[in-house]
Amino acid sequence: GDQVEQSPSALSLHEGTGSALRCNFTTTMRAVQWFRKNSRGSLINLFYLASGTKENGRLKSAFDSKERYSTLHIRDAQLEDSGTYFCAAEDSNYQLIWGSGTKLIIKP
Amino acid sequence: AQTIHQWPVAEIKAVGSPLSLGCTIKGKSSPNLYWYWQATGGTLQQLFYSITVGQVESVVQLNLSASRPKDDQFILSTEKLLLSHSGFYLCAWSPQVSNERLFFGHGTKLSVL
Numbered sequence: 138g139d140q141v142e143q144s145p146s147a148l149s150l151h152e153g154t155g156s157a158l159r160c161n162f163t164t165t166m167r168a169v170q171w172f173r174k175n176s177r178g179s180l181i182n183l184f185y186l187a188s189g190t191k192e193n194g195r196l197k198s199a200f201d202s203k204e205r206y207s208t209l210h211i212r213d214a215q216l217e218d219s220g221t222y223f224c225a226a227e228d229s230n231y232q233l234i235w236g237s238g239t240k241l242i243i244k245p
Numbered sequence: 246a247q248t249i250h251q252w253p254v255a256e257i258k259a260v261g262s263p264l265s266l267g268c269t270i271k272g273k274s275s276p277n278l279y280w281y282w283q284a285t286g287g288t289l290q291q292l293f294y295s296i297t298v299g300q301v302e303s304v305v306q307l308n309l310s311a312s313r314p315k316d317d318q319f320i321l322s323t324e325k326l327l328l329s330h331s332g333f334y335l336c337a338w339s340p341q342v343s344n345e346r347l348f349f350g351h352g353t354k355l356s357v358l
Contacts, residue, residue, distance in 0.1 A: 223347065225349075
């Protein structure tokens, strides 16, 4: 079965609000990355975590290997945050297992 | 259930040698198919996409070519590898109806020496 379950598949937020995306893992992962897809289809790396939390501007990510999940928090959402976000987890064989994406829409 | 298989897992090749990477999707008819490339970690650039058999669109020019000989198969290749081709290659598919969700293979790590 799927080793990475990403939720929600779609999310709509009003400007200035916040929410969280989540990836659950069916097995222990070594690390997790979060990406955002740009207008050309490229996937821009937002975070790489082997443990703990990282923050960058209005984005914050957490990874708990033992509890088998990672989150990406967005606060004070802006229109330009709209897009599709992906998590990718590194398993014990250093293979990347991807979530299937969250389409985020920010409304004025 | 749909499955995506990408091969090989890793390759070490000499400069000037040919390359062929493959990707097969099972359990889904007429998917959109994509090739991505990551040089040194960070951004995964979209190289090619295909919405149907025999049609491939290039997004980034890297002296590589792609083909879709069958509905469920996507091939990335070149006649002569360059050092700059080293990196991580990832195949993905999405449903025809929506290209927002992507389903990825495990990737191929290519080292060109």
